[in-house]
Amino acid sequence: MSVRVQEADFDIAAEIAAMRRGNPKIGAIASFIGVVRDINDGDAVSTMTLEHYPGMTEKLIGAIIDQARGRWEVLDALVIHRVGTLKPTDQIVLVVVASGHRGDAFAACEFIMDYLKTQAPFWKKEVTPQGARWVDARASDDEAAGRWRN
Amino acid sequence: MSGATVTLLYFARLRESLGLAREELVLPAGVQTLQALRAHLAARGGAWSEEMAPARKLRAAVNQTLAQGDAPLKAGDEVAFFPPVTGG
Numbered sequence: 001m002s003v004r005v006q007e008a009d010f011d012i013a014a015e016i017a018a019m020r021r022g023n024p025k026i027g028a029i030a031s032f033i034g035v036v037r038d039i040n041d042g043d044a045v046s047t048m049t050l051e052h053y054p055g056m057t058e059k060l061i062g063a064i065i066d067q068a069r070g071r072w073e074v075l076d077a078l079v080i081h082r083v084g085t086l087k088p089t090d091q092i093v094l095v096v097v098a099s100g101h102r103g104d105a106f107a108a109c110e111f112i113m114d115y116l117k118t119q120a121p122f123w124k125k126e127v128t129p130q131g132a133r134w135v136d137a138r139a140s141d142d143e144a145a146g147r148w149r150n
Numbered sequence: 151m152s153g154a155t156v157t158l159l160y161f162a163r164l165r166e167s168l169g170l171a172r173e174e175l176v177l178p179a180g181v182q183t184l185q186a187l188r189a190h191l192a193a194r195g196g197a198w199s200e201e202m203a204p205a206r207k208l209r210a211a212v213n214q215t216l217a218q219g220d221a222p223l224k225a226g227d228e229v230a231f232f233p234p235v236t237g238g
Contacts, residue, residue: 034238050237051162053230056214081237093238113238119216121230122237123162134163137207137234 001069001077003061005052007084010094019076019098026075030105032095032113038088040135043128048135050083050092053121057081064115068097071111072104079112081122111148118145153177154225156187161232164208167197177223184210185219187229207234 012031020026038045065077076098086092095112099105124135154177165171181190188210192202202208211230212221223229 052237053159053161053211053214053232056211056230059214060216117235117238119235120237121161121211121232121235123233124236125162134233135236137236141238 001062001065002079003058003065004078004080005054005057005083006080007082009082009091010080012094012096015078015080015094015096019078019096023075023098025100026098027100028102028105029096029098030102030109031097032093032109033091034093034113036086036088036090036092040126040128043130045088045126045128047085047087048124048126049085050081051123051125052081052083056121060120061112061116064112064119067115068108068111072108073099073101074104074108075099077108077112079116081116081120083122114141114145114148117141153179154223154227156223156225156227156229158191159228159230161230163233164201164231167201169197182222183219184212184217184221184223184229187223188219188231191231202231208232209234 016029036048061079068074074097078096080094082092095109097105097109118141125132126135155174156177158173158175160168160170181187188202192199209232210217213228
C-alpha cells in the first residue's frame, strides 16, 4: 500500500509493473487516471494549481485505502496525486488496485477515487480568460461517495 | 481549558481572503470546541466574519483528522479550516 503526493508526473506502466513484480497472487488490476480538462463550467482553462494539506492528505488517503481493504480483497493499492501547477492534458491522479479477481479490483478502485474526491484535502485554483478562481466542490461528487454507504 | 495554545492553519480560498496561512492562538476562556473557536474567529470582523460565518460551507480538521463542530480542543492541537475539497 502506498500513497504519494508529488509535483512530478507518473508512469502508469512502470507503477503497475512494480506492483505485479513477484506477486503471483494478483489476478486483477484496476486503475484510474484523472486528467486536466481544457474547459470547466463553460470557461477555457489555461492552467490549474493544486494545493494540499501536507501530512493530513497522506494520512487520510491511507485511511481510505484501509476502508477499502476492509470491504474487498485488496492485495496492493497505490495512490499518486500531483500538486503544483498543471495544464490541460496533464495527469493529476492515479489509483491502482490489485486483487485476486476483477470485481474486488474495480469496486475498490472506484471507492478509493470517490472518497478521495470528497475527503482528501486538495484544492484546485484554475486560470481562465476571466482570471484565476478557486474551483467549487460539486454535489455530484458527494452523491458518488454516498453510494458506498449502504 | 482556557489559556491553552493551539496552532491554526488556513488553506486555499480561506488562506487568501484572510491573508494568513498559520497562527498560534491562546484559547480564550469559554472557547473549548471547534464551533466556539469558529465563532471567536468570526468576531474578528471583516473577512473573518465573512469566511467564518455559520452559513459559509467550511470544513475543519483537528490534528489532521476531519472534525465536527462539537470536537473538543486542547493545548497543542493543530486545527485547520478549509473550503470543501476539490482534488482528484
